[in-house]
Amino acid sequence: MENNLQTLYDAILNGSLEKAVEVTKEAVSNGEHSPNEIINQYMVKAMEEIGRRFEVGEVFVPNLLMSVRAMRGALDILKPLMCGQVDAYIGKVVIGTVKGDLHDIGKNLVASMFEGCGFEVINLGVDVSSDKFVNAAIEHQADIICMSALLTTTMNYMKEVIVAIEKSGLRDKVKIMVGGAPVNDSFAKAIGADAYTSNANAAVIKAKSLISAK
Numbered sequence: 001m002e003n004n005l006q007t008l009y010d011a012i013l014n015g016s017l018e019k020a021v022e023v024t025k026e027a028v029s030n031g032e033h034s035p036n037e038i039i040n041q042y043m044v045k046a047m048e049e050i051g052r053r054f055e056v057g058e059v060f061v062p063n064l065l066m067s068v069r070a071m072r073g074a075l076d077i078l079k080p081l082m083c084g085q086v087d088a089y090i091g092k093v094v095i096g097t098v099k100g101d102l103h104d105i106g107k108n109l110v111a112s113m114f115e116g117c118g119f120e121v122i123n124l125g126v127d128v129s130s131d132k133f134v135n136a137a138i139e140h141q142a143d144i145i146c147m148s149a150l151l152t153t154t155m156n157y158m159k160e161v162i163v164a165i166e167k168s169g170l171r172d173k174v175k176i177m178v179g180g181a182p183v184n185d186s187f188a189k190a191i192g193a194d195a196y197t198s199n200a201n202a203a204v205i206k207a208k209s210l211i212s213a214k
């Protein structure tokens with residue numbers, strides 16, 4: 001089994017969609033590892049490694065895109081299994097990657113985890129403007145707005161979104177959560193977000209506690 005999951009890691013790293021899908025299906029039917037383990041210990045690790053190789057110039061954008069494709073294929077199989085049985089509707093989440101930023105794998109992972117754990121999710125996609133966040137939160141009466149950013153150049157836009165939320169009069173009605181590789185707890189506090197979480201599991205746990213404290 002470990003070997004199979006090592007094959008999944010390799011498949012994502014090498015951008016092989018077919019292999020990634022095949023091995024993920026086997027891992028699911030075998031049932032020895034939870035979807036969270038498969039995602040965090042193999043799939044996310046493969047994305048980190050391809051990112052490292054990209055940074056040092058060993059691979060290029062087309063390689064990244066192939067890995068993204070393989071990651072998505074594997075994730076589609078695991079999505080329905082994330083978080084297990086949902087017995088009650090918990091709350092509504094509006095989520096998006098902020099303006100200027102096109103990275104969506106982590107954001108979609110967080111969205112899928114929310115969905116799997118009983119939240120209704122309005123996924124606004126990537127390159128999302130402050131107006132779009134605010135309008136969606138009003139239209140859907142969101143409990144939580146989640147923002148994702150993967151670039152040091154786009155993370156600062158989160159502050160603009162928070163200012164727009166304040167101006168719209170929504171600030172005391174929604175909780176604001178932020179995440180993404182360059183974001184951290186002190187940045188979240190500095191821009192006035194309610195919470196930062198480093199991964200999808202932690203985001204759902206934190207969201208539940210924010211909602212119960214509302």
Ligand code: B1M
Nearest residue numbers: 051055101102103104105106148151152179180181199200
């Ligand atoms: Co880009 N990219 N990229 N990229 N890319 C990074 C982020 C980078 C670190 C790579 C590197 O140089 N090492 C670097 C950023 C450097 C920086 O700003 N400091 C970078 C760069 C520079 C760029 C371009 C500028 C490259 C170029 O064109 N020259 C360009 C920018 C485009 C743009 O956005 N405007 C670019 C483009 C791309 C691709 C399009 C090729 C592709 C994205 C495809 C897609 O997403 N559809 C891509 C990829 C794949 C990456 C790396 C390799 C992988 C990102 C990823 O999917 N990780 C990345 C390197 C890396 O991260 N190691 C890199 C896996 C994912 C599961 O993790 O997204 O971190 P992550 O999500 C985590 C947590 O962060 C958290 O939960 C998830 C895990 O559970 N989380 C949240 C995320 N969002 C959250 C929201 C929450 C809570 C938690 O809300 C509450």
